[in-house]
Amino acid sequence: MPELPEVETVALDLRPHLVGRTIxxxxxxxxxxxxxxxxxxxxxxxxxxxxxxxxxxGKYILHRLDGSLDEPMLLVVHLGMTGQxxxxxxxxxESDHLHAVLTLDDGRQLRYRDVRRFGRLLLGTEAELVAAGxxxxxxxxxxxxxxxxxxxxxxxxxxxxxxxxxxxxxxVVAGLGNIYADExxxxxxxxxxxxxxxxxxxxxxxxxxxxxxLLLEAIANRGSSVDSYRDAxxxxxxxxxxxxxxxxxxxxxxxxxxPLSVVRLAGRTTVFCRRCQR
DNA sequence: TTAAATTCCTGTAAGC
DNA sequence: TGCTTACAGGAATTTA
Numbered sequence: 001m002p003e004l005p006e007v008e009t010v011a012l013d014l015r016p017h018l019v020g021r022t023i024x025x026x027x028x029x030x031x032x033x034x035x036x037x038x039x040x041x042x043x044x045x046x047x048x049x050x051x052x053x054x055x056x057x058g059k060y061i062l063h064r065l066d067g068s069l070d071e072p073m074l075l076v077v078h079l080g081m082t083g084q085x086x087x088x089x090x091x092x093x094e095s096d097h098l099h100a101v102l103t104l105d106d107g108r109q110l111r112y113r114d115v116r117r118f119g120r121l122l123l124g125t126e127a128e129l130v131a132a133g134x135x136x137x138x139x140x141x142x143x144x145x146x147x148x149x150x151x152x153x154x155x156x157x158x159x160x161x162x163x164x165x166x167x168x169x170x171x172v173v174a175g176l177g178n179i180y181a182d183e184x185x186x187x188x189x190x191x192x193x194x195x196x197x198x199x200x201x202x203x204x205x206x207x208x209x210x211x212x213x214l215l216l217e218a219i220a221n222r223g224s225s226v227d228s229y230r231d232a233x234x235x236x237x238x239x240x241x242x243x244x245x246x247x248x249x250x251x252x253x254x255x256x257x258x259p260l261s262v263v264r265l266a267g268r269t270t271v272f273c274r275r276c277q278r
Numbered sequence: 279t280t281a282a283a284t285t286c287c288t289g290t291a292a293g294c
Numbered sequence: 295t296g297c298t299t300a301c302a303g304g305a306a307t308t309t310a
């Protein structure tokens with residue numbers, strides 16, 4: 001699943017190849033993946049635009065486009081569960097589940113492929129997309145210097161919900177999904193079902209430190225390819241080989257050897273160690 | 279306001 | 295072998 005480290009990897013890889021390129025053609029094959037505006041307008045607005053920057057916010061890839069007077073126009077890509085945003089030569093063979101193709105002025109193509117179609121493409125200014133309810137108000141970036149243990153504590157200590165449910169809530173922290181929520185709880189030795197308002201400052205400090213280390217390590221390893229995640233070149237990441245709990249239910253805890261527990265929490269499969277995580 | 283449940287979607291794997 | 299069923303989950307939507 002593409003979470004913060006996976007999306008960051010794609011954005012970092014694409015940036016030097018896309019900045020300065022102009023979109024000369026846009027073909028939407030599965031209109032449902034274009035959530036804003038209507039697919040015809042999406043294509044018409046996109047063609048002729050130059051890409052000025054490629055960044056990430058939460059799990060969203062943001063392509064800043066030229067031609068706007070005040071607030072920049074953004075092409076926004078969210079990969080959902082199985083989305084892939086690849087840069088290929090126009091001659092590259094096409095795979096199935098290809099829903100949108102953008103051709104650039106250097107002849108290469110940006111292709112959006114998504115088997116389960118949980119992902120989406122958006123076009124508009126940030127204000128426009130937020131107002132239209134297409135782009136949620138996201139919480140802080142967990143790797144931003146302003147995201148401190150104290151600020152995380154302030155966001156958690158009033159909430160009477162399982163810790164993991166809040167880690168998955170993009171308005172609390174942006175960019176975490178099931179993989180890194182479970183992994184950060186394990187590294188911080190916190191049980192995912194602990195009610196957030198029972199966490200001490202010290203425990204939140206461990207969580208904050210674990211999150212920072214985990215996400216930086218995962219980015220350095222180019223993300224986790226546990227399902228269909230691939231980078232912009234179609235290559236797998238390496239972080240899945242380092243995951244300590246995700247996908248390891250029933251297998252021995254790497255710290256104490258006890259079999260890892262599996263429960264359903266916040267609608268998600270959750271793996272943790274009953275001995276190491278309190 | 280908050281928390282939990284439901285929905286979308288299809289490939290994969292388990293079970294009979 | 296072939297069929298049915300459960301499962302995976304991000305986030306919008308609905309319900310409580």
